[in-house]
Amino acid sequence: MDPTTSSTYVYGRSATEDHLEDWDLLPSVSAGAPRQEASSKDQEAEERSKFKSRLVSAWNSVKYGWSLKQKSKFNKSSPLIMLGKNYNLNNDGEKESFRSAFASFLWLTYRRGFRPLPGSSLTTDSGWGCVLRTGQMLLAQGLLVHLMPPGWTWAVKCCAVKDDLDLLHPADNAECEWAREEGGNKRGRKLSVGSLLDRPKLAKHRMVVSWFAEHPAAPFGIHKLVELGKSSGKKAGDWYGPSIVAHILKKAVAASVDLPNLVVYVAQDCTVYLQDVRGLCERPPPHCWKSVIVLVPVRLGGQELNPSYISCVKKLLKLQCCIGIIGGKPKHSLFFVGFQDDHLLYLDPHYCQPTVNIKKDNFALESFHCKYPRKMAFSRMDPSCTIGFYAEGQDEFESMCAAVNEAVSTSAETYPMFIFSDEKRWDGEEEGIPRTNSITYLQRDNVLDNEDGNSMDEFVLI
Incomplete structure (x- = not known):
């Protein structure tokens, strides 16, 4: 073409x-x-x-x-579940709530025209960086839950309603509140009390977006993630597995000065070691517990997703503590946020956009939000995944563990997707390298400039 x-x-x-x-x-x-x-x-x-x-x-x-x-058609007679919330699409109000909630996810895609990445002359991640981008989206969702008030949405209600759930482009509706947020040329317009109250939230939203910008100084941008990936033997242009990306995100959050009250824990050997999580989160009074993002890399089958795990994936996406799943389908990674019937709802990073200059006042936010819900069959899902959860405090963490443990331990026909252990992980073990005497560990050589691999590296096969 x-x-x-x-x-x-x-x-x-x-x-x-x-x-x-x-x-x-x-x-x-x-x-x-x-x-x-x-x-x-x-x-x-x-x-x-x-x-x-x-x-x-x-x-x-x-x-x-x-x-x-590509427009995805949704069944109005079936509930749509998205990160712990149910939407009845037969109800206009809930349909608009779904639109607004979906468009509020940060959509982080391929970009081009940025400064060369560390150790390379590459000025785009198109064709190889999709797992890094979905990892950014997973972390971004955790940050939005962590920093924004409950129920916050960025894409507020538009005036028009379309039955096919095709969300509006701001240019389609001059009276759209979404366009008003972007409209820097409307400074003369009288602001309502609600608009004035929303200003701090809009500023915080813009700040979170800037953290993922294509700039070396951005704490979670592509430059920083590539730099942190060097310690795992990766460089710009390599294929990054979901497990390695989880560890890169952990390092990025630990290095950030903007998030002193948040930590990231990455499960090992398909096990969440509770003593290790508590050790990360506990700190002296008066602030006794940090918020935590728990990332669990798993492989749910061989070359294809084991059908017995589909119900478990659905149960996890029904939990409000779940912040999404990165994995995708063969050949490229996607960010899953919900499902309807036998189809997953996702955001796709495989769209190359020009770099946005975040140093510019009121830089455009439109390209960081996806307005078109898309879905695919569970049967097409790649079994290599990293699942994310968020807990604000100690009570929320204990509740999260109970709910997640119940969701992943429901089938007697298969091993649990992952487990929780009260034990402490072996201290002499290097982070990111599982014990050789525990369970099968699969490894392959690095794949350069290739996003078509089947991602069997860095995963425990269960």
């Missing part, structure tokens, strides 16, 4: 229009090099380099499916 002639639609406008607008802003592949006076031939070479980079980005967008605007 020639991306420059496609007439398909993306987010309410043609894919051709989108690419042409984005390409005008794309820097050359040699971004960051000292500027020199260029001759006519040098300028032509630079233009060819730019065009090549644009074409590669466009092809990746086509290859990974985001050049086509």
Whole structure:
């Protein structure tokens, strides 16, 4: 397919229009090099380099499916479950609540045109960084739950209602409150009391978005994650498994000065060691317990998802303490946030967008939120996953353990997806490397520049 002639639609406008607008802003592949006076031939070479980079980005967008605007149809007679909440789509109010809640997730996709990544000349993660992006989305959801008030949503109700759950692009509705938040040219508009009260929440939301920006200083941006991945033997352009990404996220949160009251715990050997979690969270009075994000890497079968685990996955997504699952389907990783019947609801990072300059006042937030719910059959899910949970305090953590343990221990036909243990993990064990005398550990060589691997590395097979 020639991306420059496609007439398909993306987010309410043609894919051709989108690419042409984005390409005008794309820097050359040699971004960051000292500027020199260029001759006519040098300028032509630079233009060819730019065009090549644009074409590669466009092809990746086509290859990974985001050049086509795919609408998912939902069954109005069946409840839709999304991270612990049920939505009856026959009810207009609940349908709007679902729209707003889904569009409030941070959608972190491939980007292009940023500064070269550490140790490389890459200025895009298109084609190899999808697991890092889904890991960012999982962490972002935990941060939103941690920092924002209960029930917070960013995408407030739009005026129009569409039966196919196709959420509005701001340009479709001039009176949309979503557009009003973005509209910096409407400063003369009188603000309601509600708008004034929402300002601190909007500022905090924008702050969280900036933490994931494509900038070396962003604590959870692609540059920082690639840098932290070096200790695990990974570099820019490598394929990152969900388990390694979980450990990278833990290191990123530990290194951040902005989140002193939050820790990340990564389960080992499909086991949550409760003494280790308590050791991370407990601290002297008056603040006796830190909030915790618990990440559990698992592999739910061999080459395909074991059908007996589907009911367990559904039960986990019904829990309010669950903040999502990263895993996806063969060839690329997705961020799962809910389900309806036998289909998973997800956000897809496989759409290459231009980098947003977060240093600019009131930088645009639209590209960080997905307005189109998408779904896929459970049978297509890749068995390699990392499941995330959040607990605000000690009581919430104990309740989380009880609820999650009940959800994963429901089938006598299979081993539990993972377990909780009151024991302390062996102190002499290096983090991230399971005990060789416990359960089977699968390892493969690193896969460079490849997102088509079946992700059997770094997982315990259960």
